[in-house]
Amino acid sequence: xxxxxxxxxxxxxxxxxxxxxxxxxxxxxxxxxxxxxxxxxxxxxxxxxxxxxxxxxxxxxxxxxxxxxxxxxxxxxxxxxxxxxxxxxxxxxxxxxxxxxxxxxxxxxxxxxxxxxxxxxxxxxxxxxxxxxxxxxxxxxxxxxxxxxxxxxxxxxxxxxxxxxxxxxxxxxxxxxxxxxxxxxxxxxxxxxxxxxxxxxxxxxxxxxxxxxxxx
Numbered sequence: 112x113x114x115x116x117x118x119x120x121x122x123x124x125x126x127x128x129x130x131x132x133x134x135x136x137x138x139x140x141x142x143x144x145x146x147x148x149x150x151x152x153x154x155x156x157x158x159x160x161x162x163x164x165x166x167x168x169x170x171x172x173x174x175x176x177x178x179x180x181x182x183x184x185x186x187x188x189x190x191x192x193x194x195x196x197x198x199x200x201x202x203x204x205x206x207x208x209x210x211x212x213x214x215x216x217x218x219x220x221x222x223x224x225x226x227x228x229x230x231x232x233x234x235x236x237x238x239x240x241x242x243x244x245x246x247x248x249x250x251x252x253x254x255x256x257x258x259x260x261x262x263x264x265x266x267x268x269x270x271x272x273x274x275x276x277x278x279x280x281x282x283x284x285x286x287x288x289x290x291x292x293x294x295x296x297x298x299x300x301x302x303x304x305x306x307x308x309x310x311x312x313x314x315x316x317x318x319x320x321x322x323x324x325x326x327x
Contacts (some may be wrong), residue, residue, distance in 0.1 A: 118248060120207065122262065124163060124216035124282060130199045133162055133163060134154055134158065136159050136162075137142075137169075138150075139155050140152060140155045140156055140159060140169065140172060143155060143159055143290035144172050144175075144176070147179075149176040149179045149180050150176075150180070150268045151174065151178065151248045152172055152176040153173060153176050153177060153180070156169050156170075156172055156173035157173065160173070165196055166196075167193045167196035167197035167198075167201070168193075168197075170189050170190070170193035170196060171189075171190065171193045171197070171204060171205060173189045173206065174186045174187070174188075174189035174190035174192075174193060174205075175190075175208055177189060178190075178208070178211065178212045178215060179216070181218050181304075183212060183215070186212055187209070187212060190205055190208050190209050190212065191209075193205050193211075194206075196260065198288050202228075202232050203232040203233040203236065204230050204241070205227035205242055206225050206226070206228040206232055206239075206304035207225070207229045207238065207242060209225040209273045210222045210223070210225035210226040210229060210239075210242055210243075210246070211242070213225060214246050214249070219246050219247075219249055219250045220250075222246045223243055223246050223247060226242045226243040226246065227239075227243060228242065228286070233268075235266050235267045235268055236268045236269045237264070237266035237268065237269030237271055237273075237274045238263075238267060238269040238270060239269055240261065240263035240266065240269075241242070241259075241263050241269070241270065241273055241274055241277055243259045244256040244257075244260040244263065244277055244278075244281070247259060248280075248281060248284075253281055253284055254285075256281050257278065257281045257285070258284065260274055260277045260278035260281055261278055263277070263278070264278060264297075266284060266292075267321075271301060272298045272301035272302045272305055272308070273298070273299045275295070275298035275301065275308075276294070276295065276298040276305065276307055276308050276311065278294045279291045279292070279293075279294030279295040279298065279308070279311050280293065280311065282294060283311065283314070283315065288315050288319055289319060291311065291315055292311075292315040292316075294311075295308045295309075295312045295315065296308075298311075299312070
């Protein structure tokens with residue numbers, strides 16, 4: 112691995128990247144992306160795009176990492192480019208990334224609109240509903256957030272355990288503690304190691320005990 116990285120660094124620094132090194136670059140990009148090494152992703156992605164400017168996946172990864180490093184205008188350009196290039200079946204990913212981008216920028220309404228596009232593109236995937244519910248909650252739209260997270264729990268794909276966790280958090284915010292506990296318990300059933308769900312249950316038990324003791 113170290114040899115590959117040294118060779119890659121040499122190629123990048125010398126700006127000598129022959130086309131047959133694209134597989135090496137793409138593997139390095141994937142490894143950096145999986146490790147959340149945003150700066151490395153940006154450098155390698157730009158090198159790949161010099162050789163393969165129509166590589167939709169690389170544009171997506173570049174846009175994601177630019178967004179993570181608060182380079183929002185460039186990130187939006189990269190993601191819109193990827194949207195032009197990617198297959199229709201992959202548009203869900205780009206819509207979601209654009210939703211996150213505008214959430215980071217504090218433009219929650221625009222973010223929500225992109226997440227709704229993601230839902231339309233893949234209505235049976237829980238993740239976009241979860242993303243939408245999260246950004247609605249940031250705006251204090253708890254009932255709308257509840258509806259989004261509840262829809263997520265009915266999906267066939269995606270992070271269903273997270274959907275139940277987030278629905279529980281919204282219900283807790285609304286003071287509907289019994290319903291919230293049921294959601295946390297369901298999340299824990301789906302993932303017995305889900306510490307956030309256990310913390311939610313503990314909080315509900317604590318608040319109900321406090322209320323009972325002080326109303327006695």
